[in-house]
Amino acid sequence: MPEPLVARSPLRAHVAPPASPAGEPGVVLREIPDLTLASVAALKGREAELTQAVSSAYGVDLPDGPKRVSSGAVSFVGVGPGKWLAASTVGTDFSGLPAAVADQSDGRAVFRLSGPKARETLATLVQIDLHPRAFQRGDAAVTHAASIAVTLWQVGDEPTYEIVMFRTYAATLWRWLVEAGRSRGIDARLGG
Structure with missing residues (x-):
């Protein structure tokens, strides 16, 4: 039986950490x-519905422009007109939003x-x-x-x-x- 796929850091095989500096680091x-990341794009004519859904589900107003807003473990970052990058530290499923949602985590x-x-x-x-x-x-x-x-x-x-x-x-x-x-x-x- 094949082993299950496990997400691994893209760095471990390629990066050796440098020695820590003497004294306090600058x-x-x-x-x-282990962040959940998803691209979220408003569907044409449903922008207000998406704004309301995000406010109800996560307690934040979607940023208008290049801003980051957060509540608890969930953040939304404005990355373009009608587009956001959603992030969560607790494995949130953003697919229920009335928007085009694509998981970017891996x-x-x-x-x-x-x-x-x-x-x-x-x-x-x-x-x-x-x-x-x-x-x-x-x-x-x-x-x-x-x-x-x-x-x-x-x-x-x-x-x-x-x-x-x-x-x-x-x-x-x-x-x-x-x-x-x-x-x-x-x-x-x-x-x-």
Whole structure:
């Protein structure tokens, strides 16, 4: 009998974590495993119905534009007109929404970048303004980091960022982030 399929990190076979810095790290990089991710697109003429369904089911109003909203374990990130990336830390099934919903959980990887030098480190890889007057908690962007398509958002004022990319590019982006953070004292370890 064949063994059941088990989701595994796209990084474990490809990335050796660097040594932790001496003293407090300026940047902390972690993989966020086991997130449920789904793309959600409003159906033509049913936008109001979707907005009401999300509000009733999850207690949030869908963001209008590149923002992240959350309630409990569920978040919605605006990624385009009438489109969102839904995320959950508790295995939520988003397929009941009155929308076009596609599970992205096994096709994407998610990193969390935090620490006093996180903004500076990320700014070396993206072409958007991350200064606090331009990009704050709850702001999101669909952009490129070192030529890799990413969706990112700021979850904390420290600042803390979460970065989503196609799973096949995870090891490459990890290496770029480690290299960008090396002079800033990066602590990069796999796992949550």
